[in-house]
Amino acid sequence: MKVVTLEPSVADARTHAQVYDALSEDLIQGQIPPLMSVSLRTLAQRYGVSPMPVREAVRRLIAEKALELQPENKRLRVPHLTEHRLLQLMKARQWVESELAYLAAPRVDAELIQRLKDDDDTLMKALATGDVTAYMQANHDFHFCIYAHADADLLYDMARTLWLQAGPFMRVVFARMGTVHLPKDHHQDMIAAFERGDAEAVRASMAADVHEGMELMLDALRSQSEPDKKRRRAGK
Amino acid sequence: MKVVTLEPSVADARTHAQVYDALSEDLIQGQIPPLMSVSLRTLAQRYGVSPMPVREAVRRLIAEKALELQPENKRLRVPHLTEHRLLQLMKARQWVESELAYLAAPRVDAELIQRLKDDDDTLMKALATGDVTAYMQANHDFHFCIYAHADADLLYDMARTLWLQAGPFMRVVFARMGTVHLPKDHHQDMIAAFERGDAEAVRASMAADVHEGMELMLDALRSQSEPDKKRRRAGK
DNA sequence: CGTCCGGCATTGTGATCACAATATGCGCGG
DNA sequence: CCGCGCATATTGTGATCACAATGCCGGACG
Numbered sequence: 339m340k341v342v343t344l345e346p347s348v349a350d351a352r353t354h355a356q357v358y359d360a361l362s363e364d365l366i367q368g369q370i371p372p373l374m375s376v377s378l379r380t381l382a383q384r385y386g387v388s389p390m391p392v393r394e395a396v397r398r399l400i401a402e403k404a405l406e407l408q409p410e411n412k413r414l415r416v417p418h419l420t421e422h423r424l425l426q427l428m429k430a431r432q433w434v435e436s437e438l439a440y441l442a443a444p445r446v447d448a449e450l451i452q453r454l455k456d457d458d459d460t461l462m463k464a465l466a467t468g469d470v471t472a473y474m475q476a477n478h479d480f481h482f483c484i485y486a487h488a489d490a491d492l493l494y495d496m497a498r499t500l501w502l503q504a505g506p507f508m509r510v511v512f513a514r515m516g517t518v519h520l521p522k523d524h525h526q527d528m529i530a531a532f533e534r535g536d537a538e539a540v541r542a543s544m545a546a547d548v549h550e551g552m553e554l555m556l557d558a559l560r561s562q563s564e565p566d567k568k569r570r571r572a573g574k
Numbered sequence: 575m576k577v578v579t580l581e582p583s584v585a586d587a588r589t590h591a592q593v594y595d596a597l598s599e600d601l602i603q604g605q606i607p608p609l610m611s612v613s614l615r616t617l618a619q620r621y622g623v624s625p626m627p628v629r630e631a632v633r634r635l636i637a638e639k640a641l642e643l644q645p646e647n648k649r650l651r652v653p654h655l656t657e658h659r660l661l662q663l664m665k666a667r668q669w670v671e672s673e674l675a676y677l678a679a680p681r682v683d684a685e686l687i688q689r690l691k692d693d694d695d696t697l698m699k700a701l702a703t704g705d706v707t708a709y710m711q712a713n714h715d716f717h718f719c720i721y722a723h724a725d726a727d728l729l730y731d732m733a734r735t736l737w738l739q740a741g742p743f744m745r746v747v748f749a750r751m752g753t754v755h756l757p758k759d760h761h762q763d764m765i766a767a768f769e770r771g772d773a774e775a776v777r778a779s780m781a782a783d784v785h786e787g788m789e790l791m792l793d794a795l796r797s798q799s800e801p802d803k804k805r806r807r808a809g810k
Numbered sequence: 811c812g813t814c815c816g817g818c819a820t821t822g823t824g825a826t827c828a829c830a831a832t833a834t835g836c837g838c839g840g
Numbered sequence: 841c842c843g844c845g846c847a848t849a850t851t852g853t854g855a856t857c858a859c860a861a862t863g864c865c866g867g868a869c870g
Contacts, residue, residue: 352854354853379822389856390854391853393630394630394854398633398634398636401633403731407822411821411862411863412823412862413862414821423727423728426726429729433669434666437665489658491662492659492662492663495639496666589823589824613850613851615850624825624826625852626826627823630823630824647851648852
């Protein structure tokens with residue numbers, strides 16, 4: 339596995355925090371597929387640090403259910419999403435993220451609007467070119483630069499945790515879909531609602547957007563049923 | 575600080591998990607007041623283990639925001655609840671816990687009903703005698719034996735995390751109130767709704783119960799304003 | 811050729827040590 | 841009596857080692 343230099347910008351930050359940031363970004367972007375096994379020493383080597391800070395970062399990610407410790411194996415891996423769990427994720431995401439959008443609505447400024455439009459642009463471009471990574475990135479940025487304006491750190495962290503859980507599987511789905519399927523652009527509606535200052539419409543758009551995205555994942559989960567039990571390993 | 579032997583029943587369980595369980599129970603019960611400083615070595619001594627498993631347990635509790643690492647000090651303590659944060663906690667608790675109650679409604683059996691009645695009994699007794707600890711315990715049991723029936727582990731864990739954050743402050747408030755103030759018994763309504771199988775009524779009762787409890791905490795937070803800046807230490 | 815089994819490598823966990831940063835407590839000077 | 845500064849203790853963090861448990865791989869046997 340490729341060695342990644344982890345954000346040398348803030349040398350002051352604690353190592354385990356840097357590892358956490360790097361690892362969680364990889365997970366949200368879906369760089370590490372579901373059921374992939376990882377190990378403390380492997381990750382330590384990957385990020386060029388000792389196993390110690392990795393243990394702390396991983397412990398936190400386990401608490402956030404972005405990683406799991408298999409009870410029988412006691413080995414570390416990226417969790418698999420069951421339909422049952424995905425349904426709960428959908429409910430939670432719908433409430434948390436529509437609430438966040440609702441809270442952000444009265445606080446948006448022209449700068450945010452422009453940024454949202456730009457993000458949506460790059461998102462559409464990524465869809466056109468079939469660049470899954472760019473799509474994931476743009477979609478993430480679109481949502482979270484809204485949430486950052488809600489001035490609600492607790493809800494923000496809840497949303498982040500939920501994305502952390504959905505991330506790996508989201509990547510798989512969108513990669514499979516080939517980015518062909520673009521159901522309807524709730525993002526445009528949302529931007530328009532922001533410009534009108536219509537908080538309720540913003541909330542509805544966000545709920546619809548999340549619902550549709552998760553519905554896609556749900557379909558993919560149901561269709562794939564039981565084709566593969568492949569347990570990919572971390573080694574190069 | 576008193577030394578606590580941590581659940582010798584399951585000797586197989588990992589030490590850090592036992593420490594986590596013990597520590598989180600103490601926090602939910604409000605045994606450790608807000609702004610109390612703790613330290614890895616102190617806790618290790620308290621539970622009779624080495625600092626290592628404590629580090630892991632604490633790391634998880636930090637992730638769940640039941641503990642915080644002061645950015646300036648880099649020292650460990652129980653977080654203080656601001657009004658801003660408490661409002662978010664209230665919103666989140668209302669949604670998550672009323673949803674859990676709603677999901678549990680069709681799954682209740684006679685046994686659960688009886689247990690809820692018993693719990694409510696001991697809760698009333700605790701109120702009468704002014705036993706804050708017993709009240710906290712009974713109230714916690716009442717709520718979570720409902721949530722356990724919802725078959726929704728993700729939402730259940732969200733609720734647990736929210737209680738973890740509210741716990742220490744809840745204790746302070748109820749201790750101050752002297753358990754005198756008993757606004758209205760939503761628990762009775764809820765039990766009745768469970769017996770009727772009226773899921774919507776259950777949801778409403780739970781939302782009202784949570785709302786009222788948090789409103790109490792909100793009042794207490796506003797009234798106390800800025801009386802004390804005491805920073806209690808962990809030492810005996 | 812298939813299957814079991816035995817040894818080796820790798821895993822997570824816990825303990826202990828080192829270290830820089832900070833708080834704490836004591837004594838001195840005012 | 842009160843504030844201030846310095847020495848000491850305590851803190852979180854990271855590194856390294858030990859160990860039991862499990863996975864993995866290869867050879868031997870049927």
